[in-house]
Amino acid sequence: MALDAIADQLDRFAEFQYFIEASAVTVSALSGMIAAREKQLDIVGTYFIAFITAFGGGTLRDVLLNRRPLFWVSHQEYPILIFILSILFLYYSQRLTPVKPLARKSFNLIDALGLALFSISGTSYAIADRIPPFIAVLFGVITGVFGGVLRDVTLIEIPVIFRQSTLYATCSFLGGWTYLLFLSFKLSPSFAGAAGFTAVVVLRMLALHYNLKLPVLYSKDVVDPFSRLPKKDL
Amino acid sequence: MALDAIADQLDRFAEFQYFIEASAVTVSALSGMIAAREKQLDIVGTYFIAFITAFGGGTLRDVLLNRRPLFWVSHQEYPILIFILSILFLYYSQRLTPVKPLARKSFNLIDALGLALFSISGTSYAIADRIPPFIAVLFGVITGVFGGVLRDVTLIEIPVIFRQSTLYATCSFLGGWTYLLFLSFKLSPSFAGAAGFTAVVVLRMLALHYNLKLPVLYSKDVVDPFSRLPKKDL
Amino acid sequence: MALDAIADQLDRFAEFQYFIEASAVTVSALSGMIAAREKQLDIVGTYFIAFITAFGGGTLRDVLLNRRPLFWVSHQEYPILIFILSILFLYYSQRLTPVKPLARKSFNLIDALGLALFSISGTSYAIADRIPPFIAVLFGVITGVFGGVLRDVTLIEIPVIFRQSTLYATCSFLGGWTYLLFLSFKLSPSFAGAAGFTAVVVLRMLALHYNLKLPVLYSKDVVDPFSRLPKKDL
Known part of the structure; x- marks a missing residue:
C-alpha cells in the first residue's frame, strides 16, 4: 500500500x-x-x-475530440490576463533591463511544467474517450506543442519544433508513454499522471542543460531517390 | 416606450x-x-x-462554438455566387478600367457593413451560448476578421490586420462592447444590436477617413530584455 | 437489370x-x-x-461535418505505419537509388486512386448529411486536396494546387459531379460511386500524361482596376 500512500500524497498535487x-x-x-x-x-x-x-494546442485537441466548452471559454480570466499582459508588454517591454540567467532558468522551468501538464492532460482526455494508446499519446503532444506550431505558421516561419528544438515534442511523447505504462500496471491514475509529468519535466530540463537535439539526417549532396517524382503535385 | 418604438423600427432592419x-x-x-x-x-x-x-471567420466561430450546419452549408447560393464571380474575375478583371474613387468608397462602406454584421452576429451567438462577455466580444472579432487572417496565412503573408490595419479588429472589438453595454441596460436586443452595428460602421469609416492606425511601439535599437531567452524553442 | 448486376459486381469493389x-x-x-x-x-x-x-483533408471534412471519431483515430494502424515509415525515410531515403520511371508511374497511379477514393467518400458523407449538391462536391474536393494544402502552408509555401497543379482539384471536382449525376439517374450508389471514382482516376492520369494545367490568366502589365483600393486591409 506504499504506492497508494504515495498516490494519496500526489492527489494533493492536483491543488x-x-x-x-x-x-x-x-x-x-x-x-x-x-x-x-x-x-x-x-x-x-x-x-x-x-x-x-x-x-492553440488545447483548442485543437478539444475540437478534434469534440469537447466543449473550450478550455479558454470556461476560464475567461486567462484571455483577460493575456490581454492585459499584451498591453503592458507593448508599452514596457523595451524599458526592462535584460533578464538575468536566473530568470531565464525560471522561464524554462515554468515552460517545462506547462508542457508536462498539457501533455499528460491531453493524453488523459483522449484515454477517457477510449482512444487507443498511440493516438492518445499523440493528443498529449498536440496539446503540448501545437500552440507554438500555430504561432510560427501565422508568423510565416517553419515551426521551430520541426527543425531544431531541444527535444520539445520528444519529451512530451516519452512522458505520455510513461503515463500509459504506469496506468497499464494498474497504478492509480494520479500516480501514473505524476510519473508522466515528472518524466516530461526531467527530460526537458536535461535536454536544455545538455542542449540535446534530434539529428537532421538529410544531406543535400546525396542522390535523391525521389528527384524524378512530381514532388509537390500531390 | 420611445426606445421600444425605436426597437420595433429597428427590427425591420433585420429584413x-x-x-x-x-x-x-x-x-x-x-x-x-x-x-x-x-x-x-x-x-x-x-x-x-x-x-x-x-x-473563414464564420466557419472558425461555428467550429469553436460547435454550431452546425455551417453558415455557407445552409446557404448554397453563396459558394455558387463566389464560384461564378471567381471565373468572371479570372477572365475579365484585367479588362476593366481603374475603379473610380466613388467605387472605392462604396467598397469600403460595404466592407464596414459586413464587418459590423459579422461582429455583432458573432457576439450574439456567443452570448446565446452563455459565454462570458469578454470571450463573446472576442467571438465577434474572430467572426469579423479571421477570414482575412486565414487568407493572408494561406498566401504566406503575415496577416495585415496584425500589422498596419486602420483599426479593423479594433472597430469590431469596440462595437461588440457597445452591443453588450446596451444589452446590460436591459434594452431590446434589436436596439442593442443596431447600436453595436452602428458603432462598428461609424468607427471604421472614421478610421479610414483619418487613416487612423494602432501604434507599433517596438523599436529595434533598444535593449531587448528577452535577448538571452531561448526565444523560439517554446 | 444489367445495371444492377454491374452494381452487384461493383459492390465487391468495396473489398x-x-x-x-x-x-x-x-x-x-x-x-x-x-x-x-x-x-x-x-x-x-x-x-x-x-x-x-x-x-489533413479527411480531418477538416470530419470537423466541418461534425463526424467523430476521426478517420485516423479509429484506424490507429495508419498513424503507427506513418511513424515507422518516417523513421525509415529519415535514415534510409538517401541511400536509395533513383526511382525508376515505372515506380514513378505506380506512385502517380496510387495517388490518383487515393484522390478518387477521398473525393467520392467525402462527397458521399456530405450527401448522407443532406448537404446540397454543390457543397457536397466541395466536401469531396476538400477531402481529396486539403492535406496537401495544409502541408504546403505549414512549410510556408503557397499551396501548389492553387498555382500549377495538373488538374488535381479539378479531377476531384468533376468526379464528384459524375457521382452525383449517376445518383440522380437513380442508379445504385455503388455504381454511381464507381463511375465517379473511375472519372477521377482517368481524368487525373490523362492530365498527368498530357501535362494539362489550368490557365493562369492574370498578367502583371495590364491596368489593375483595383490598384487604388486598399487591397489588403479587408
Whole structure:
C-alpha cells in the first residue's frame, strides 16, 4: 500500500494544477509576444499571437475530440490576463533591463511544467474517450506543442519544433508513454499522471542543460531517390 | 416606450440583413480574389482564397462554438455566387478600367457593413451560448476578421490586420462592447444590436477617413530584455 | 437489370477499399516526407508533415461535418505505419537509388486512386448529411486536396494546387459531379460511386500524361482596376 500512500500524497498535487496552468499560459503567451515583437506587430497582432500560442494546442485537441466548452471559454480570466499582459508588454517591454540567467532558468522551468501538464492532460482526455494508446499519446503532444506550431505558421516561419528544438515534442511523447505504462500496471491514475509529468519535466530540463537535439539526417549532396517524382503535385 | 418604438423600427432592419450579408460576402470574396491575383493563382487558387476570405471567420466561430450546419452549408447560393464571380474575375478583371474613387468608397462602406454584421452576429451567438462577455466580444472579432487572417496565412503573408490595419479588429472589438453595454441596460436586443452595428460602421469609416492606425511601439535599437531567452524553442 | 448486376459486381469493389485507402495514405505521407526532407526537418517535423498531408483533408471534412471519431483515430494502424515509415525515410531515403520511371508511374497511379477514393467518400458523407449538391462536391474536393494544402502552408509555401497543379482539384471536382449525376439517374450508389471514382482516376492520369494545367490568366502589365483600393486591409 506504499504506492497508494504515495498516490494519496500526489492527489494533493492536483491543488497545484491551477497554479501551474496559469503560469504555463502566461509563459506561453509571453513567448508569443516575444515572437510578435520581432515582427513589429501592433497590439492586435501581439494579442492574437499570444492567444494562439497559449490556447492553440488545447483548442485543437478539444475540437478534434469534440469537447466543449473550450478550455479558454470556461476560464475567461486567462484571455483577460493575456490581454492585459499584451498591453503592458507593448508599452514596457523595451524599458526592462535584460533578464538575468536566473530568470531565464525560471522561464524554462515554468515552460517545462506547462508542457508536462498539457501533455499528460491531453493524453488523459483522449484515454477517457477510449482512444487507443498511440493516438492518445499523440493528443498529449498536440496539446503540448501545437500552440507554438500555430504561432510560427501565422508568423510565416517553419515551426521551430520541426527543425531544431531541444527535444520539445520528444519529451512530451516519452512522458505520455510513461503515463500509459504506469496506468497499464494498474497504478492509480494520479500516480501514473505524476510519473508522466515528472518524466516530461526531467527530460526537458536535461535536454536544455545538455542542449540535446534530434539529428537532421538529410544531406543535400546525396542522390535523391525521389528527384524524378512530381514532388509537390500531390 | 420611445426606445421600444425605436426597437420595433429597428427590427425591420433585420429584413436588410440578408442583403448586407450577401453584399459583405461578395466584397470579402473580391478582396480574396485580388490577393490571389497578386500571387498569379489559377482558378482553383482564386476560388479557394475567395472562399476562405468570405467564410473563414464564420466557419472558425461555428467550429469553436460547435454550431452546425455551417453558415455557407445552409446557404448554397453563396459558394455558387463566389464560384461564378471567381471565373468572371479570372477572365475579365484585367479588362476593366481603374475603379473610380466613388467605387472605392462604396467598397469600403460595404466592407464596414459586413464587418459590423459579422461582429455583432458573432457576439450574439456567443452570448446565446452563455459565454462570458469578454470571450463573446472576442467571438465577434474572430467572426469579423479571421477570414482575412486565414487568407493572408494561406498566401504566406503575415496577416495585415496584425500589422498596419486602420483599426479593423479594433472597430469590431469596440462595437461588440457597445452591443453588450446596451444589452446590460436591459434594452431590446434589436436596439442593442443596431447600436453595436452602428458603432462598428461609424468607427471604421472614421478610421479610414483619418487613416487612423494602432501604434507599433517596438523599436529595434533598444535593449531587448528577452535577448538571452531561448526565444523560439517554446 | 444489367445495371444492377454491374452494381452487384461493383459492390465487391468495396473489398478493395481498405487496400486503396492504406496505399493512398502511404503515398500521401510519402509526399509529405519528401517535402519535409527538402526543408531539412528532423523526425518530429517529418512525422507531423507526413501526418498532416495524409490526414489533413479527411480531418477538416470530419470537423466541418461534425463526424467523430476521426478517420485516423479509429484506424490507429495508419498513424503507427506513418511513424515507422518516417523513421525509415529519415535514415534510409538517401541511400536509395533513383526511382525508376515505372515506380514513378505506380506512385502517380496510387495517388490518383487515393484522390478518387477521398473525393467520392467525402462527397458521399456530405450527401448522407443532406448537404446540397454543390457543397457536397466541395466536401469531396476538400477531402481529396486539403492535406496537401495544409502541408504546403505549414512549410510556408503557397499551396501548389492553387498555382500549377495538373488538374488535381479539378479531377476531384468533376468526379464528384459524375457521382452525383449517376445518383440522380437513380442508379445504385455503388455504381454511381464507381463511375465517379473511375472519372477521377482517368481524368487525373490523362492530365498527368498530357501535362494539362489550368490557365493562369492574370498578367502583371495590364491596368489593375483595383490598384487604388486598399487591397489588403479587408
